[in-house]
Amino acid sequence: MSELLVDTNPLPAGISGRLRDQLTFLIEVDRLKTVLRQSPLAAAPRRENDAEHSWHLAMAVVVLAEHADEPVDVGRTVQLVLVHDLVEIYAGDTPLYDLAARESQQEREEAAAARLFALLPADQSQRMRELWDEFEARRTPEARFAKAMDRLLPVLHNWMARGGTWLAFDASADHVREHTSSINEASATLGTARDHVIAEAQRQGWTAG
Amino acid sequence: MSELLVDTNPLPAGISGRLRDQLTFLIEVDRLKTVLRQSPLAAAPRRENDAEHSWHLAMAVVVLAEHADEPVDVGRTVQLVLVHDLVEIYAGDTPLYDLAARESQQEREEAAAARLFALLPADQSQRMRELWDEFEARRTPEARFAKAMDRLLPVLHNWMARGGTWLAFDASADHVREHTSSINEASATLGTARDHVIAEAQRQGWTAG
Numbered sequence: 001m002s003e004l005l006v007d008t009n010p011l012p013a014g015i016s017g018r019l020r021d022q023l024t025f026l027i028e029v030d031r032l033k034t035v036l037r038q039s040p041l042a043a044a045p046r047r048e049n050d051a052e053h054s055w056h057l058a059m060a061v062v063v064l065a066e067h068a069d070e071p072v073d074v075g076r077t078v079q080l081v082l083v084h085d086l087v088e089i090y091a092g093d094t095p096l097y098d099l100a101a102r103e104s105q106q107e108r109e110e111a112a113a114a115r116l117f118a119l120l121p122a123d124q125s126q127r128m129r130e131l132w133d134e135f136e137a138r139r140t141p142e143a144r145f146a147k148a149m150d151r152l153l154p155v156l157h158n159w160m161a162r163g164g165t166w167l168a169f170d171a172s173a174d175h176v177r178e179h180t181s182s183i184n185e186a187s188a189t190l191g192t193a194r195d196h197v198i199a200e201a202q203r204q205g206w207t208a209g
Numbered sequence: 210m211s212e213l214l215v216d217t218n219p220l221p222a223g224i225s226g227r228l229r230d231q232l233t234f235l236i237e238v239d240r241l242k243t244v245l246r247q248s249p250l251a252a253a254p255r256r257e258n259d260a261e262h263s264w265h266l267a268m269a270v271v272v273l274a275e276h277a278d279e280p281v282d283v284g285r286t287v288q289l290v291l292v293h294d295l296v297e298i299y300a301g302d303t304p305l306y307d308l309a310a311r312e313s314q315q316e317r318e319e320a321a322a323a324r325l326f327a328l329l330p331a332d333q334s335q336r337m338r339e340l341w342d343e344f345e346a347r348r349t350p351e352a353r354f355a356k357a358m359d360r361l362l363p364v365l366h367n368w369m370a371r372g373g374t375w376l377a378f379d380a381s382a383d384h385v386r387e388h389t390s391s392i393n394e395a396s397a398t399l400g401t402a403r404d405h406v407i408a409e410a411q412r413q414g415w416t417a418g
Binding site: 005006008009011012014015019022023025026027029030031032033034041042043044048049051052054055056058059060062063064067073074075076078079082083120124153156157159160162189190192193196197199200 | 215218228250253265268276291292365368371
């Protein structure tokens with residue numbers, strides 16, 4: 001995959017410089033819509049893609065930010081979730097419960113970030129990189145809440161699917177609790193809701209024990 | 210479609226009050242991923258859905274906001290595009306070049322907004338309604354820029370598709386210019402880029418004359 005999407009039909013020559021780079025990037029990130037996650041949709045019998053997921057996370061930030069234990073800047077938290085999965089355009093999705101794939105994840109995503117963000121003008125490339133780094137490092141309240149949303153929505157999707165990836169990846173209730181602990185770390189209220197969902201899912205047999 | 214998605218598998222009883230309403234809404238809006246637009250993706254041979262489109266618009270706001278003729282608050286503009294299509298969950302997508310469907314659009318979307326936003330706690334319901342109204346009224350710089358992005362991305366998608374909905378809906382270059390004038394109204398720079406794309410598309414035969 002050495003070609004950019006826009007290379008198949010280059011923009012008119014009248015569009016140049018900074019704007020040409022920005023439009024090239026915006027066309028290239030269309031690929032995020034083709035990166036499939038393991039999560040099943042609640043609204044249709046198919047898997048979710050990263051662009052849909054990123055939009056849903058942004059909505060979750062807007063609706064649930066009041067439950068963050070530490071106050072968060074909603075606008076900045078939304079930007080974190082909008083860009084947090086961009087590297088998967090080249091690195092692919094790494095399922096939460098696929099431990100083998102998770103070993104090589106960092107290296108693959110580093111290479112993808114370097115390649116993708118370089119399409120933008122230098123200042124914006126750096127800004128995207130900073131947003132991605134902030135999300136990954138989880139050192140700010142915004143990054144911690146963004147990560148909590150990234151763990152909460154799959155819990156809701158698996159609940160609606162009566163098992164979903166919990167059963168597909170043979171994850172026990174304890175394993176699910178361990179991998180979604182960032183919810184409880186960012187919000188006691190949402191953490192309690194998570195606890196209720198996992199406990200009831202376990203009772204129903206929607207986790208692997 | 211009288212049933213909510215969550216009614217097929219109600220959340221545990223321990224989740225109550227305000228949070229239960231918010232999670233009910235977040236599960237229900239999963240439906241946005243099933244509302245198909247006419248626009249073809251650049252990255253795959255299929256049509257785009259509203260959730261993907263809303264994410265792409267948010268990215269376009271983040272990357273292109275510097276070109277707005279009037280300064281815009283990026284965080285608020287992003288929120289406008291995240292919610293602008295939610296009413297289509299119940300009202301369906303109304304293609305830009307489908308004039309018959311556009312006649313009943315306002316009434317269908319009003320009913321959808323009343324139904325969907327009512328799922329949220331009252332203060333958030335009103336906030337969602339205000340964001341949607343702001344987007345539709347285009348009286349703020351943020352709303353005008355959000356609308357410009359909503360017109361610009363289909364231009365890029367149709368360019369990449371060598372015609373796309375321009376040919377599907379028999380739209381002439383003049384017709385396309387008329388229906389995307391909000392780009393030029395919000396940004397002279399992006400308007401010029403739009404002009405280049407439409408002029409070259411017309412030369413290539415990717416518009417209907």
